[in-house]
Amino acid sequence: METKVILEMENITKQFPGVKALSGVSLTVHEGEVLALLGENGAGKSTLIKIIAGVQPQDSGTMIFDGQERHFTDPMQAKRAGVSVVYQELTNVPLLTVAENMFINQYGDKNRVLNWKKMYAEAREILQNAGLDIDVKKLISDCNIAEKQQLEIARAVYENAKLLILDEPTSALNTREIAQLLDTIKRLKAQGMAVILITHKMDEIFPVADSVMVLRDGVTVASKPIGEATEDELISLMVGREIKNMYPPKGEVGGEVILRAEGLTNASIRDVRFELRRGEILGVYGLMGSGHLELGKTLFGCFPKTAGHVELEGRELRLTSPKACIERGVAFLPGERKDEGIVQIQTVAVNMMIPSYEKPGSPKRIDARRERQVANKWIEKLAIKTNSHQTIVETLSGGNQQKVILGKWLEIQPKVIILNEPTRGIDVGAKVEIYKILKDMCRDGVSVIMITSEMPELIGMADRALVMHEGALQCVLQRDELTENRIMSAAIGGTGNE
């Protein structure tokens, strides 16, 4: 292939206090090439991206971008040269319109006066070219994650990016949106854009990527054309050991019914009815807006119900507040780990104790010794990698933060635990550990409601699954009916019978 090299990095090294984040990493990306960048959290992917994007400089090594040796010192410089990064935390301004966000970097550049008509017209044209059907006057805060992402990509194209870096773009998307995004990537590739795609998900890499590079502990462990790689190989390269079974084996679930919902209705769900058995993992799947996320929060007392009835162990579960639900032994692992799950600036021990003090009859005084014992118990049982129980949670990796949240809920000895995207943004190794923890919990008699948008996870873990569509329960799939086709067919409003 006689294509132009867009980015060439040679022998990049970056040292942080106490950690060598990157050592001797080299990579090359050509025009029209999609490079999949794999690695567990902490493997050095983010550091590498930050160097390319000018967020932080490398200690040594060279970077040639677009035929010129570059040493970006700030992100704007990199952007002007043609590097565009779409981060996990999207950077759109929520209270501005789609069009305003499109031109945010060149507001009134020439005469410092906004020409709204022209701006809307241009924005419309850009979106049309990108094949997006979004109203340019819509506020960003009214767009869903997929739309925001597509808008950022469209903006990058408009700003003449030569290299597009996508940082785990699919972690918050549903299957349909992922397909759309992969199509967009293919289209950009055909137009000659160089793309670096960071992801944990194998099924996304093979259809779009041309080459793949795996980082582990700051070192390149593999770099090859995609045709020469296999899924199992990449996973074991990433974790550094072989993972044979992602999911623990499913056991028999013969327990009695512990939770029963009848006709549960509110602003986002209607007439939802299901039963949950002791020790069972009940999966919940739905596309964006189907009410599956709201079902979880409704069962935890976050949204009031307008009709229906929920029973826990034969007694009514009053869904008035999270506190009321915790008192009955219901726990909830939220989807937004940083905003809803942990107090970032607090220690592991403080985070783990929060709900325990809200149970009826719990002490009103802080007992530092007991807190230490509790924290150390879960640090050990859940294999949390932390210096001590006094470590600030912010400094832990995503997987370990998630384990802290699991620990804080296990400490209240829950009967039912509702999980919302339990492994979002967590690397493969930690995922496997969390699956095992969940299975062990079930064996101990805890019942799990697992809301997830990752189909392999749903199929691998759930004993049964509810599929939601437009706020209603579309169907209940038994264990042997859990196939991607049936789940998707039900999620888009079909019968779930393939």
Next chain:
Amino acid sequence: MSENRKSAWGRIKSFDYLPLILAFAIIIAFFGITTNHFFALRNFMNILLYAANVGILSCTMTLILVSGNIDLSVGSVIALGGIVMGTCLNNGLPTAVAILICLLACMLTGLYNAIMITRVHVNAFITTLAGMQIFRGVAYIITNGKSITITNEAIKFIGRGYLGPIPNAVIIMLALVVLFTWIARSTVFGRRIYVIGGSSNVAFLSGIDVSKNLSLLFILNGLLCGVTTVVYCSQLGAAMPQNATGMEFDVITAVVLGGTSMSGGKGTIVGSIIGALLIGTLNNGMVMMNIQSYWQDVIGGIVLVIAVIFDIIKNRK
């Protein structure tokens, strides 16, 4: 980063307070050199007496900032509380009853702030900014702008009397500092305030009744405003509608100087007390140097800005 579970001694050892104490030492040295009577014992008493008012208020103000809120109305509440107490005394009510009614009135303002913030969901800044106007306005209306002279001996003793060599006001402050440090560090209520300030979402989703705990905090803050009212009026010998004007400024400056984060979740009462002493010393020294009061305002403002910049730098690390 510093963490909240360290003991006061642990913090001193690990130099958390070092910049503050250094600044304090520089200020003392500066005034000691430039003025004549700065090192007089009587002058130190003056500093302590003023710092006591700010110190009492900063016990709960620290926790309010830790919870991610703010209270700008404390100065006005003290003015209103004073007028309420003075009116009660003028109408022949027993001293204890007058004090009690004053404390209750101040707690009521705290309840009002709490309801606006936690139930009506007006943010704390706006709620207490409005409260600042309302409470002082009411104080003016009650007396038609006049002051009430406090002649009651018992009340005078509270703010001006001494227990041995130590002023009562300072003893009241120290007692409250010990009590509220204990509340902050060793009770579940205190822990909840830190968790709410760290993330009120996480607090709510972990079963903490955020509204109830914040309400309790604002009512406690009202109570300490009441205590300050008694001390303040006693020291001044009068209840006036313009009492404690700008007190909120000194208290918030003291708390921020003491290392409490404006973004919530972090802070200690001991730090705030050191901040209060620093502010007291600074105000006193500027008076001793005969610095024009307009300049005192400018310098006070600059100190707050510097404190906030330190907070920002610390958070960036």
